[in-house]
Amino acid sequence: MEEGERHTDTSDTANFTQEDGPSSKNVPRGMESTRYSRRKQITAAFCATLTCILNGCVIGFTGPALPSLFKNESSTIYSSPLRINLQQASWITSILSIGCFMGCLIAGPVMEKMGRKKTLVWGSCVTYIIGFAAIFLAPDTIVIYIGRFLNGLAYGVVLSAVSVYIVEIATTDMRGFLGCFVQFQGSFGVLLTFCLGAVCNWWQLALAHFLAAVCILPALWIIPESPRWLIMRGNEWQGEVALKWLRGRNPQSLDSEIEQIKREIAIRKRERISINLLMRPETAKPFLVSMMMMLFLQLSGFNVIVFYCETIFRVAGSSLNPSIASMVVGAVLLGSCFVSLAVVSKLPRKLMLVVSMLGMAVCQFVLGGCLHMNTYPIQLNNSQNQNSSADTALMNSLDKSTDPAANNPLGFLPVLAVVGFLFMGNVGYGTLIWVVTAELLPPKVRSVANSVIICFAFVTGFIVAKTFVDLAANIGFDGTIFLYGGISVLGAFMTLIFVPETRNKSLEEIQMHFRPARTKVPLDEPNRMQPLDTVS
Secondary structure, eight states: OHHHHTTTTOOOOSSBOOTTOGGGGGSBTTOOOOHHHHHHHHHHHHHHHHHHHHHHHHHHHHHHHHHHHHSTTOBOTTSOBOOOOHHHHHHHHHHHHHHHHHHHHHHHHHHHHHOHHHIIIIIIIIHHHHHHHHHHTOSSHHHHHHHHHHHHHHHHHHHHHHHHHHHHHSOHHHHHHHHHHHHHHHHHHHHHHHHHHTTOOHHHHHHHHHHHHHHHHHHHHSSOOOHHHHHHTTOHHHHHHHHHHHHOSOHHHHHHHHHHHHHHHHHHHHOOOOGGGGGSHHHHHHHHHHHHHHHHHHHTTHHHHHHTHHHHHHHHTOSSOHHHHHHHHHHHHHHHHHHHHHHTTTSOHHHHHHHHHHHHHHHHHHHHHHHHHHHHHHHHTOOSOHHHHHHHHHHHHHHTTTSTTTTOTTTHHHHHHHHHHHHHHHHTHHHHHHHHHHHHSOGGGHHHHHHHHHHHHHHHHHHHHHHHHHHHHHHHHHHHHHHHHHHHHHHHHHHHHHOOOOTTOOHHHHHHHHSOGGGOOOTTOGGGOOGGGSOO
16 A cells, blocks of 8 residues: 555655655655665664564465364364364465454554554554464364454554555655565565474464564564654654654754645645545546456465465475475565566566466466366265365375375476466566556545455455365366466456556556546646546
8 A cells, every 4th residue: 555655745846856866856855865764764664564474474374274284183282183174274264354354444543543553563463462372272263263363353454554654654765665565574474484384283383473473562662653643643742753763853854844744634634535536437447447456366366375375285296395385485475576676667567467467377277287187086086075075185185295296297387386376476466456556546536445445355355265165175176276267367358458558657647548538638738637636
């Protein structure tokens, strides 16, 4: 969401400075960041986004945890037996999205009441600690469900609060750089979880996450509260203290920024942004295109592959140890963050989106082929119902995982396919969807539209994660991956048809693309510009 806010605070177009390089051309004079300020902003953003490591932990948890829970020797911390089936696994995986949805809904009111810093401390980190403790101490699957729901609740709060905090503490020239911390820390959390999962069972992994959350908590106390929130609540003196921590002791610059914050707060209070604005023709079209992109990203199974990563490797007959293969996947996810930063500003957005989807589809078809070759004999010889076939395929694969390469000369292909799929997805669609959405939506409605899109993403994410095992039971693991691949191909063609190119285009040019023909006006006639096109 930090991308979504990037254009909303740059209405003062006078007095720009070029001394900090190309990115500084949008920085009002007196607001540019000094070396001291950059160091402080990086410190604050880094500490705040440490909570995003926990986001990656809960996303990656089911990868190594589910195979541990499937095994016959699985037990709780109390040494009582606990073994789950595929339906229970689907609830452990998917209930995270329901918690995320609820977390996003409550994050706004909580942030306004408690502030950004306290929301990160109590609403996210402490909630994570309680959730991980519940999973660690769980005597049965019901308590694991509760812990995963609390994890999801904290995830939703973090996603909302961290983005707002970064936008409000950062100078304009630093906002894009600091926003990258969210994705980087999350990917590191996934890698950390896959590495720990190689040596820990499910409850030991939850304990490791619990300890990580406890260690992160002190880091949140050293960062300042958002100066904007303090001034909005009438605590101007405390807001100035927070700004001094972030910017240094330049009285003239501090006074100028405080006055600018006051003006922006006054403007926001006068504005009435309604969801009805999304129904206007000039906003409905880009909004629906953004929703379509999010729908295809979710239906492509991107998150499902991460959730069931190690299980898929076992069923597909990977020649590489599934735990090691998962660590490779985590490393690729982390590395893809750097690649996306390097290419996002150099290549056409639309080309990257289409190539990303087609690349994901190719990798899914290869993975589906691997799954078909490895599970078809099991299903052919099974006389029970289809649901039992899916369970039998999984249990059989777990039993023979001690020598996975014995009868599979192409066992390297599943790893290659999953790595390629996640790399293509993370570099392209997974990252660019937020950039393109921010560019497509008019500034006036960007905040409310982003909220709706994020909630929609979590609802569809729940549906996709929950139905994965149902699809696997009815059409097989291979058929399910083939289905996701087909959806990815459809998504590539829909993107090619409906998503406009946004790179190197102004907001006015992008918005004119969606206007009805009769309302399109030349860009040199600003007096005829539509109200929603102006930046408040």
